[in-house]
Amino acid sequence: MTRVCLIGAEDVDIQYELISRETAREALSTYERHQPFANSLAVDTVSLGAAVSLCNDLNWYLVRFADLALVREPSVSTDEWLSRSLATAIRDGGVRPTETGERLAIYGLTEGSLVEPMYVTRRPDGTVPAYDLRPVEETVVVRVAADEFDRA
16 A cells, blocks of 8 residues: 655644545545554555555645645655655656665654655665754655756
8 A cells, every 4th residue: 555645734733634525535535544643644456556646636735725735656765755756756657666776855743743854865774874853753755856966
């Protein structure tokens, strides 16, 4: 199963905004909803293609109410997320899954909320640098596309 996780903007309740709108509610109606992080809404889809399609279907709402859309595709990584842009590039064949692990955004997790990302490259030995922007309880690693990394 491929999981899509939508993280709400700071001033909105992402679950309320999506479920209160008929079109978004219908798009999400066939999925069991989860909340892995504060102010998030996650669903499990059958494939990477279905995950990207769901994000595309919800794009109008994501632009207005979400700060981040993440995808976890087990065939790429079981413990790291993909940015929406990178997931789309993999689905479209523009990037091979094996080429996705170098550029990362590491988010701190504090009291269930994701905090500012630290953009890093994976070390040559395959390890991920430690998050050092502030004290955090855990970290969430997100693989990002080259253009996202270059803009950071």
